[in-house]
Amino acid sequence: SQTIHQWPATLVQPVGSPLSLECTVEGTSNPNLYWYRQAAGRGLQLLFYSVGIGQISSEVPQNLSASRPQDRQFILSSKKLLLSDSGFYLCAWDRGLRDEQYFGPGTRLTVT
Amino acid sequence: EDQVTQSPEALRLQEGESSSLNCSYTVSGLRGLFWYRQDPGKGPEFLFTLYSAGEEKEKERLKATLTKKESFLHITAPKPEDSATYLCAVQEVGGGSNYKLTFGKGTLLTVNP
Numbered sequence: 001s002q003t004i005h006q007w008p009a010t011l012v013q014p015v016g017s018p019l020s021l022e023c024t025v026e027g028t029s030n031p032n033l034y035w036y037r038q039a040a041g042r043g044l045q046l047l048f049y050s051v052g053i054g055q056i057s058s059e060v061p062q063n064l065s066a067s068r069p070q071d072r073q074f075i076l077s078s079k080k081l082l083l084s085d086s087g088f089y090l091c092a093w094d095r096g097l098r099d100e101q102y103f104g105p106g107t108r109l110t111v112t
Numbered sequence: 113e114d115q116v117t118q119s120p121e122a123l124r125l126q127e128g129e130s131s132s133l134n135c136s137y138t139v140s141g142l143r144g145l146f147w148y149r150q151d152p153g154k155g156p157e158f159l160f161t162l163y164s165a166g167e168e169k170e171k172e173r174l175k176a177t178l179t180k181k182e183s184f185l186h187i188t189a190p191k192p193e194d195s196a197t198y199l200c201a202v203q204e205v206g207g208g209s210n211y212k213l214t215f216g217k218g219t220l221l222t223v224n225p
Contacts, residue, residue, distance in 0.1 A: 032211055043116070043215040044156075044199070051211070059212065090155050094211075100146055101213060103155035 002027035006091050006104040013111055019064075019078040021107050023091030026072065031093040033074040034101060035066055038088040050074060086111045115139055118200050118216035125223050128189050133219045135200030136182040143203040145183050146213065147176050150197045159185075159198075190223045197221070 048066035148156035
């Protein structure tokens with residue numbers, strides 16, 4: 001069966017510090033991978049998606065970036081965090097179009 | 113204008129009191145509509161996918177239906193463990209992001225014993 005991992009589970013970072021969140025998927029190959037952010041009172045917002053190694057599409061202009069160095073690894077980064085980057089970050093995967101997405105446990109990021 | 117609107121924002125039921133959650137959407141072409149359940153502090157858990165008007169899916173006390181403009185999640189004789197936020201998402205045909213799911217803000221369901 002497939003499993004998706006995210007770490008860390010929680011993170012408190014000061015404004016201006018860098019960020020690196022990691023997501024890995026087990027039990028499948030060549031998945032589509034996604035990063036979402038969920039802010040209080042708002043729906044899930046798609047940040048990035050990837051259909052293959054090194055292929056990243058950005059949905060929202062921001063100070064975040066994503067990378068996919070391996071088939072089942074997806075990384076969300078920032079060089080300098082803003083207060084507005086606080087939120088619940090979710091990684092997800094699917095097998096293709098019309099397929100349901102499966103979400104990881106999430107990372108709660110608080111920027112102080 | 114939001115593409116996906118869920119109502120009500122919050123719903124409080126007594127155990128055994130059946131009800132429905134609504135998800136209305138405005139997309140030019142629907143590739144699929146997805147329902148998820150999310151518990152506090154956790155990632156969303158997949159429930160159903162619906163692809164065409166008239167389609168229905170069932171799982172335990174939950175039944176999802178789809179029309180050309182909206183979807184309903186019917187909850188029959190709910191139990192306290194059904195308490196969660198229920199999220200609806202749509203995947204649109206065409207556009208620049210074929211894989212994108214657009215989510216509603218969710219309905220917070222509380223079932224009291």
